[in-house]
Amino acid sequence: MPLVTHRGAVAGVAGAMAARGQSLFPHCANPRCSTGWMRLWRSRRVPSFEGRWACSPECMGELVASALRREMDGGDAVPAPYPHRVPMGLMLVDQGKITPVELHAALEGQRRTEEETGETIRLGEWLLRSGVLSEPALTRALSAQWNCPVFSLDPYRPAEVATAMPRFLSEAGGAVPVRAPGGQILYVAFSGGIDRSLSYALERITGLPVAAGIARDSEFRAAQEQFFATAAPPARYLEAASSWVLARTITKLIEAAKPVEARLVRIHDYYWLRLWRRGADQPGLPAADAVEDLLATIGSPGRARQNLK
Ligand SMILES: [Zn+2]
Numbered sequence: 001m002p003l004v005t006h007r008g009a010v011a012g013v014a015g016a017m018a019a020r021g022q023s024l025f026p027h028c029a030n031p032r033c034s035t036g037w038m039r040l041w042r043s044r045r046v047p048s049f050e051g052r053w054a055c056s057p058e059c060m061g062e063l064v065a066s067a068l069r070r071e072m073d074g075g076d077a078v079p080a081p082y083p084h085r086v087p088m089g090l091m092l093v094d095q096g097k098i099t100p101v102e103l104h105a106a107l108e109g110q111r112r113t114e115e116e117t118g119e120t121i122r123l124g125e126w127l128l129r130s131g132v133l134s135e136p137a138l139t140r141a142l143s144a145q146w147n148c149p150v151f152s153l154d155p156y157r158p159a160e161v162a163t164a165m166p167r168f169l170s171e172a173g174g175a176v177p178v179r180a181p182g183g184q185i186l187y188v189a190f191s192g193g194i195d196r197s198l199s200y201a202l203e204r205i206t207g208l209p210v211a212a213g214i215a216r217d218s219e220f221r222a223a224q225e226q227f228f229a230t231a232a233p234p235a236r237y238l239e240a241a242s243s244w245v246l247a248r249t250i251t252k253l254i255e256a257a258k259p260v261e262a263r264l265v266r267i268h269d270y271y272w273l274r275l276w277r278r279g280a281d282q283p284g285l286p287a288a289d290a291v292e293d294l295l296a297t298i299g300s301p302g303r304a305r306q307n308l309k
Protein backbone atom coordinates (compact mmCIF):
# COMPACT_ATOMS: atom_id res chain seq x y z
CA MET A 1 0.00 0.00 0.00
CA PRO A 2 1.60 3.31 -1.00
CA LEU A 3 2.12 6.00 1.57
CA VAL A 4 -0.83 8.35 1.54
CA THR A 5 0.47 11.90 1.34
CA HIS A 6 -1.49 14.87 2.61
CA ARG A 7 -2.54 15.67 -0.92
CA GLY A 8 -3.25 12.00 -1.56
CA ALA A 9 -5.45 11.77 1.52
CA VAL A 10 -7.40 14.82 0.44
CA ALA A 11 -7.77 13.51 -3.09
CA GLY A 12 -8.87 10.18 -1.62
CA VAL A 13 -11.50 11.86 0.49
CA ALA A 14 -12.76 13.88 -2.49
CA GLY A 15 -12.82 10.73 -4.59
CA ALA A 16 -14.78 8.87 -1.93
CA MET A 17 -17.25 11.76 -1.81
CA ALA A 18 -17.66 11.75 -5.56
CA ALA A 19 -18.15 7.99 -5.48
CA ARG A 20 -20.94 8.28 -2.95
CA GLY A 21 -22.31 11.20 -4.89
CA GLN A 22 -24.22 12.65 -1.96
CA SER A 23 -22.25 13.82 1.07
CA LEU A 24 -20.67 17.24 0.81
CA PHE A 25 -18.25 16.59 3.61
CA PRO A 26 -15.35 14.21 4.21
CA HIS A 27 -16.35 11.00 5.84
CA CYS A 28 -14.93 10.13 9.26
CA ALA A 29 -13.50 6.60 9.34
CA ASN A 30 -14.90 5.92 12.80
CA PRO A 31 -18.09 3.89 12.23
CA ARG A 32 -19.50 5.17 15.53
CA CYS A 33 -18.80 8.82 14.71
CA SER A 34 -21.60 11.10 15.86
CA THR A 35 -20.13 14.40 14.69
CA GLY A 36 -22.64 16.58 12.87
CA TRP A 37 -22.10 18.18 9.49
CA MET A 38 -21.46 21.59 11.06
CA ARG A 39 -18.27 20.39 12.70
CA LEU A 40 -17.22 18.33 9.72
CA TRP A 41 -17.52 21.47 7.63
CA ARG A 42 -14.74 23.04 9.69
CA SER A 43 -12.93 19.79 9.30
CA ARG A 44 -9.27 19.02 9.52
CA ARG A 45 -7.35 16.96 6.96
CA VAL A 46 -4.71 15.53 9.26
CA PRO A 47 -3.88 13.52 11.25
CA SER A 48 -4.29 10.41 9.19
CA PHE A 49 -3.98 6.90 10.63
CA GLU A 50 -3.46 3.88 8.39
CA GLY A 51 -4.65 5.89 5.40
CA ARG A 52 -7.87 6.89 7.14
CA TRP A 53 -9.08 10.21 8.41
CA ALA A 54 -10.93 10.86 11.66
CA CYS A 55 -12.85 14.04 12.36
CA SER A 56 -11.90 14.47 16.01
CA PRO A 57 -9.54 13.20 18.74
CA GLU A 58 -12.42 11.03 20.02
CA CYS A 59 -12.89 9.37 16.64
CA MET A 60 -9.11 9.00 16.22
CA GLY A 61 -9.09 7.28 19.62
CA GLU A 62 -11.63 4.76 18.30
CA LEU A 63 -9.56 4.07 15.16
CA VAL A 64 -6.41 3.54 17.24
CA ALA A 65 -8.16 1.30 19.78
CA SER A 66 -9.58 -0.88 17.01
CA ALA A 67 -6.17 -1.13 15.29
CA LEU A 68 -4.60 -2.10 18.60
CA ARG A 69 -7.25 -4.79 19.14
CA ARG A 70 -6.52 -6.09 15.62
CA GLU A 71 -2.78 -6.30 16.41
CA MET A 72 -3.33 -7.95 19.81
CA ASP A 73 -5.64 -10.37 18.08
CA GLY A 74 -2.97 -11.80 15.78
CA GLY A 75 -2.22 -8.83 13.53
CA ASP A 76 1.38 -9.99 13.32
CA ALA A 77 0.38 -13.42 12.03
CA VAL A 78 2.37 -13.91 8.85
CA PRO A 79 -0.18 -14.58 6.11
CA ALA A 80 1.76 -16.60 3.52
CA PRO A 81 2.52 -20.21 4.36
CA TYR A 82 6.26 -20.68 4.79
CA PRO A 83 7.90 -24.05 4.41
CA HIS A 84 8.69 -25.72 7.70
CA ARG A 85 12.31 -25.46 8.45
CA VAL A 86 14.34 -28.55 9.02
CA PRO A 87 15.94 -28.82 12.47
CA MET A 88 19.50 -27.52 12.17
CA GLY A 89 21.16 -30.49 13.86
CA LEU A 90 19.50 -33.13 11.69
CA MET A 91 20.29 -31.16 8.55
CA LEU A 92 23.98 -30.83 9.45
CA VAL A 93 24.24 -34.56 10.16
CA ASP A 94 22.37 -35.31 6.94
CA GLN A 95 24.78 -33.15 4.95
CA GLY A 96 27.74 -34.82 6.61
CA LYS A 97 28.88 -31.50 8.12
CA ILE A 98 28.89 -32.95 11.64
CA THR A 99 28.71 -36.48 13.01
CA PRO A 100 25.82 -37.77 15.16
CA VAL A 101 28.30 -37.91 18.05
CA GLU A 102 29.18 -34.24 17.61
CA LEU A 103 25.48 -33.37 17.46
CA HIS A 104 24.79 -35.29 20.64
CA ALA A 105 27.69 -33.58 22.44
CA ALA A 106 26.56 -30.15 21.25
CA LEU A 107 22.94 -30.67 22.36
CA GLU A 108 24.20 -31.91 25.72
CA GLY A 109 26.49 -28.87 26.08
CA GLN A 110 23.68 -26.54 25.08
CA ARG A 111 21.39 -28.04 27.71
CA ARG A 112 24.05 -27.87 30.46
CA THR A 113 24.88 -24.23 29.70
CA GLU A 114 21.22 -23.28 29.81
CA GLU A 115 20.77 -25.08 33.14
CA GLU A 116 23.85 -23.50 34.69
CA THR A 117 23.70 -19.95 33.33
CA GLY A 118 20.17 -19.55 32.01
CA GLU A 119 21.72 -18.47 28.72
CA THR A 120 20.09 -19.91 25.61
CA ILE A 121 22.58 -20.59 22.84
CA ARG A 122 21.47 -21.64 19.38
CA LEU A 123 22.85 -24.94 18.19
CA GLY A 124 24.68 -23.29 15.28
CA GLU A 125 26.25 -20.75 17.61
CA TRP A 126 27.32 -23.55 19.92
CA LEU A 127 28.94 -25.52 17.09
CA LEU A 128 30.72 -22.36 15.93
CA ARG A 129 32.01 -21.54 19.42
CA SER A 130 33.26 -25.06 20.00
CA GLY A 131 35.04 -25.05 16.65
CA VAL A 132 33.05 -27.94 15.13
CA LEU A 133 31.66 -25.70 12.38
CA SER A 134 33.30 -22.79 10.52
CA GLU A 135 31.45 -19.50 10.05
CA PRO A 136 30.96 -19.93 6.28
CA ALA A 137 29.67 -23.48 6.84
CA LEU A 138 27.22 -22.27 9.50
CA THR A 139 26.01 -19.45 7.23
CA ARG A 140 25.42 -21.90 4.37
CA ALA A 141 23.59 -24.26 6.70
CA LEU A 142 21.33 -21.47 7.99
CA SER A 143 20.62 -20.35 4.44
CA ALA A 144 19.58 -23.90 3.53
CA GLN A 145 17.59 -24.31 6.73
CA TRP A 146 15.61 -21.10 6.17
CA ASN A 147 15.50 -21.53 2.41
CA CYS A 148 16.82 -18.01 1.81
CA PRO A 149 19.88 -16.39 0.21
CA VAL A 150 23.13 -15.39 1.89
CA PHE A 151 23.60 -11.61 1.80
CA SER A 152 27.00 -9.99 1.70
CA LEU A 153 27.31 -6.99 4.02
CA ASP A 154 30.74 -5.95 2.88
CA PRO A 155 30.68 -3.17 1.84
CA TYR A 156 27.69 -1.90 3.84
CA ARG A 157 26.09 1.52 3.27
CA PRO A 158 23.74 2.14 6.20
CA ALA A 159 22.77 5.71 5.21
CA GLU A 160 20.41 4.56 2.44
CA VAL A 161 18.48 2.24 4.78
CA ALA A 162 18.77 4.21 8.04
CA THR A 163 14.99 4.61 8.37
CA ALA A 164 14.04 1.03 7.54
CA MET A 165 13.73 -0.06 11.17
CA PRO A 166 14.35 1.30 14.67
CA ARG A 167 17.68 0.26 16.19
CA PHE A 168 15.86 -1.46 18.99
CA LEU A 169 14.21 -3.90 16.58
CA SER A 170 17.50 -4.43 14.79
CA GLU A 171 19.09 -5.47 18.04
CA ALA A 172 16.21 -7.49 19.45
CA GLY A 173 15.38 -9.18 16.14
CA GLY A 174 18.96 -9.83 15.03
CA ALA A 175 18.35 -8.01 11.74
CA VAL A 176 19.84 -5.17 9.71
CA PRO A 177 18.40 -3.50 6.63
CA VAL A 178 20.74 -4.00 3.69
CA ARG A 179 19.53 -2.10 0.63
CA ALA A 180 16.36 -0.70 -0.91
CA PRO A 181 17.22 -0.41 -4.61
CA GLY A 182 15.00 2.04 -6.45
CA GLY A 183 12.71 2.20 -3.43
CA GLN A 184 11.06 -0.97 -4.74
CA ILE A 185 12.15 -3.72 -2.37
CA LEU A 186 13.84 -3.93 1.01
CA TYR A 187 16.62 -6.44 1.60
CA VAL A 188 17.01 -7.42 5.24
CA ALA A 189 19.82 -9.57 6.62
CA PHE A 190 19.30 -11.73 9.68
CA SER A 191 21.86 -13.40 11.88
CA GLY A 192 21.11 -16.84 13.23
CA GLY A 193 17.67 -17.22 11.63
CA ILE A 194 14.86 -15.31 9.95
CA ASP A 195 12.26 -13.62 12.13
CA ARG A 196 9.19 -13.78 9.87
CA SER A 197 7.16 -11.62 12.25
CA LEU A 198 9.71 -8.79 12.02
CA SER A 199 10.00 -9.25 8.27
CA TYR A 200 6.22 -8.98 7.86
CA ALA A 201 6.04 -5.93 10.16
CA LEU A 202 8.70 -4.22 8.03
CA GLU A 203 6.60 -4.85 4.92
CA ARG A 204 3.52 -3.37 6.55
CA ILE A 205 5.35 -0.28 7.83
CA THR A 206 7.52 0.52 4.82
CA GLY A 207 5.03 -0.61 2.17
CA LEU A 208 7.91 -2.42 0.44
CA PRO A 209 8.19 -6.16 -0.15
CA VAL A 210 10.92 -7.55 2.09
CA ALA A 211 13.50 -10.05 0.87
CA ALA A 212 15.06 -11.74 3.88
CA GLY A 213 18.45 -13.41 3.90
CA ILE A 214 21.18 -14.69 6.18
CA ALA A 215 24.49 -12.91 6.71
CA ARG A 216 27.76 -14.20 8.11
CA ASP A 217 27.90 -13.47 11.79
CA SER A 218 31.09 -11.39 11.69
CA GLU A 219 29.81 -9.31 8.74
CA PHE A 220 26.47 -8.91 10.46
CA ARG A 221 28.02 -7.57 13.65
CA ALA A 222 30.20 -5.08 11.76
CA ALA A 223 27.24 -3.89 9.68
CA GLN A 224 24.99 -3.55 12.71
CA GLU A 225 27.59 -1.38 14.41
CA GLN A 226 27.59 0.91 11.36
CA PHE A 227 23.79 0.90 11.26
CA PHE A 228 23.64 1.96 14.93
CA ALA A 229 26.11 4.79 14.25
CA THR A 230 23.94 6.25 11.44
CA ALA A 231 21.47 9.08 12.04
CA ALA A 232 18.11 7.45 12.77
CA PRO A 233 14.57 8.78 13.16
CA PRO A 234 13.71 9.77 16.73
CA ALA A 235 12.27 6.88 18.73
CA ARG A 236 10.36 6.73 21.99
CA TYR A 237 9.90 3.74 24.23
CA LEU A 238 6.92 2.96 26.38
CA GLU A 239 6.08 0.23 28.85
CA ALA A 240 2.31 0.60 28.90
CA ALA A 241 0.48 -0.77 31.92
CA SER A 242 -2.50 -1.81 29.78
CA SER A 243 -3.79 -1.79 26.21
CA TRP A 244 -6.05 1.10 27.21
CA VAL A 245 -3.02 3.17 28.25
CA LEU A 246 -1.22 2.30 25.03
CA ALA A 247 -4.21 3.24 22.84
CA ARG A 248 -4.55 6.52 24.70
CA THR A 249 -0.83 7.32 24.38
CA ILE A 250 -0.83 6.56 20.66
CA THR A 251 -3.91 8.73 20.12
CA LYS A 252 -2.30 11.62 22.02
CA LEU A 253 0.90 11.29 20.00
CA ILE A 254 -1.04 11.30 16.73
CA GLU A 255 -3.16 14.25 17.79
CA ALA A 256 -0.09 16.23 18.86
CA ALA A 257 2.13 15.42 15.87
CA LYS A 258 -0.68 15.62 13.26
CA PRO A 259 1.11 13.18 10.94
CA VAL A 260 0.08 12.77 7.30
CA GLU A 261 0.20 9.03 7.96
CA ALA A 262 0.65 6.68 10.92
CA ARG A 263 0.84 2.90 11.06
CA LEU A 264 0.74 0.39 13.88
CA VAL A 265 2.16 -3.14 13.77
CA ARG A 266 3.07 -5.82 16.26
CA ILE A 267 6.24 -7.91 16.34
CA HIS A 268 5.84 -10.65 18.95
CA ASP A 269 5.21 -8.67 22.16
CA TYR A 270 6.30 -5.31 20.77
CA TYR A 271 4.10 -2.67 19.22
CA TRP A 272 5.67 -0.36 16.68
CA LEU A 273 3.98 2.89 15.72
CA ARG A 274 5.49 5.00 12.96
CA LEU A 275 4.39 8.58 12.26
CA TRP A 276 5.11 10.36 8.97
CA ARG A 277 5.51 14.09 9.46
CA ARG A 278 5.33 14.70 5.73
CA GLY A 279 4.54 12.78 2.58
CA ALA A 280 7.17 10.97 0.59
CA ASP A 281 8.84 12.82 -2.29
CA GLN A 282 9.89 9.55 -3.87
CA PRO A 283 9.07 5.87 -3.51
CA GLY A 284 10.93 3.85 -0.91
CA LEU A 285 12.19 4.62 2.55
CA PRO A 286 11.52 8.03 4.13
CA ALA A 287 14.14 10.59 5.15
CA ALA A 288 15.31 10.37 8.76
CA ASP A 289 13.64 13.68 9.65
CA ALA A 290 10.33 12.70 8.02
CA VAL A 291 9.32 9.97 10.46
CA GLU A 292 9.33 9.11 14.15
CA ASP A 293 8.80 5.83 15.96
CA LEU A 294 7.23 4.57 19.14
CA LEU A 295 8.06 1.13 20.51
CA ALA A 296 5.86 -0.19 23.23
CA THR A 297 5.01 -3.21 25.27
CA ILE A 298 1.90 -3.97 27.25
CA GLY A 299 2.77 -5.27 30.67
CA SER A 300 6.07 -6.85 31.65
CA PRO A 301 8.87 -5.86 29.26
CA GLY A 302 11.26 -8.48 30.65
CA ARG A 303 9.10 -11.33 29.47
CA ALA A 304 8.43 -9.56 26.18
CA ARG A 305 12.12 -9.17 25.42
CA GLN A 306 12.75 -12.89 25.75
CA ASN A 307 9.95 -13.62 23.35
CA LEU A 308 11.38 -11.64 20.46
CA LYS A 309 14.11 -14.02 19.56
ZN1 LIG B 1 -15.72 11.27 13.56
